[in-house]
Amino acid sequence: MSRPKDSPLPKRTIAPLFWLMFGAGGMLAALFGPALILATGVMIPFGWGLPQSLDSYANVLALARNPIGKLVLLAVIALLFWHAAERLFLTLKDMRAAPVWLLRWLTYGVAAVLTVVAFALLLAIGF
Amino acid sequence: MSESRPYLRAQPRHWWAHQPYRAYTIRELSGVALAIYAAILLAGLVCLARGPDAFEAFRHFLASPVSLLIHLLLLAAAIWHMWTWFQILPKTMPKLVWRGKLIRQDVMSRTATLAAVACSIALLALFVVVGANI
Numbered sequence: 001m002s003r004p005k006d007s008p009l010p011k012r013t014i015a016p017l018f019w020l021m022f023g024a025g026g027m028l029a030a031l032f033g034p035a036l037i038l039a040t041g042v043m044i045p046f047g048w049g050l051p052q053s054l055d056s057y058a059n060v061l062a063l064a065r066n067p068i069g070k071l072v073l074l075a076v077i078a079l080l081f082w083h084a085a086e087r088l089f090l091t092l093k094d095m096r097a098a099p100v101w102l103l104r105w106l107t108y109g110v111a112a113v114l115t116v117v118a119f120a121l122l123l124a125i126g127f
Numbered sequence: 128m129s130e131s132r133p134y135l136r137a138q139p140r141h142w143w144a145h146q147p148y149r150a151y152t153i154r155e156l157s158g159v160a161l162a163i164y165a166a167i168l169l170a171g172l173v174c175l176a177r178g179p180d181a182f183e184a185f186r187h188f189l190a191s192p193v194s195l196l197i198h199l200l201l202l203a204a205a206i207w208h209m210w211t212w213f214q215i216l217p218k219t220m221p222k223l224v225w226r227g228k229l230i231r232q233d234v235m236s237r238t239a240t241l242a243a244v245a246c247s248i249a250l251l252a253l254f255v256v257v258g259a260n261i
Contacts, residue, residue: 035250036164041164045190046190050258055189077165077168084161088162091143091152095143114166
């Protein structure tokens with residue numbers, strides 16, 4: 001879209017898209033993060049209060065083959081990466097750790113690649 | 128005529144590691160902990176796609192003391208993220224008015240934090256129910 005040079009409207013950017021992903025990931029992590037980490041990383045592997053069979057190959061495969069399960073896995077993995085990318089980018093930018101274009105690639109770029117990897121894996125696992 | 132020459136105070140090199148910025152740095156870096164957890168889940172997905180043997184190796188890692196230590200650290204970071212996230216929330220959203228009165232920021236933070244704790248407990252309860260029926 002062409003925008004006149006003297007337009008009073010602010011220039012349009014895609015920044016709100018990144019904020020949206022940052023906010024969604026942050027909210028998801030705030031609401032469910034502690035319980036998710038406690039269940040998948042502590043309780044299930046050691047059988048403390050939850051059966052170890054919960055993350056058996058057959059059960060996790062069934063989850064990853066279910067369309068809703070796929071969506072949940074993709075949402076959790078991708079949104080957490082995008083949330084971290086936004087925070088890390090702004091912090092490293094404030095620290096003047098590297099040129100801004102490089103920081104963009106190292107944060108948003110990595111998040112984008114890993115999102116595609118998660119998406120491709122979920123497709124490869126099948127339905 | 129008069130050229131603007133604002134005074135720029137010199138900033139120490141590692142300003143972000145000292146007060147009062149340290150708390151901000153720690154809060155922002157809690158996002159990295161969340162990314163590490165997402166990476167562990169993604170590694171599990173890779174192993175799942177490779178087959179039963181690879182996935183067993185992944186489960187074997189999850190049951191190791193190293194993994195337990197990592198997950199306990201991640202858990203602490205996630206709880207810190209939850210706490211700080213809802214401390215920021217009222218500052219980033221429009222003011223809320225209820226029955227003609229402005230809702231105080233600390234009341235919003237406390238209510239939202241309690242709601243988040245309830246969400247986490249509900250998710251754990253779901254895991255217990257699914258685990259009992261599997």
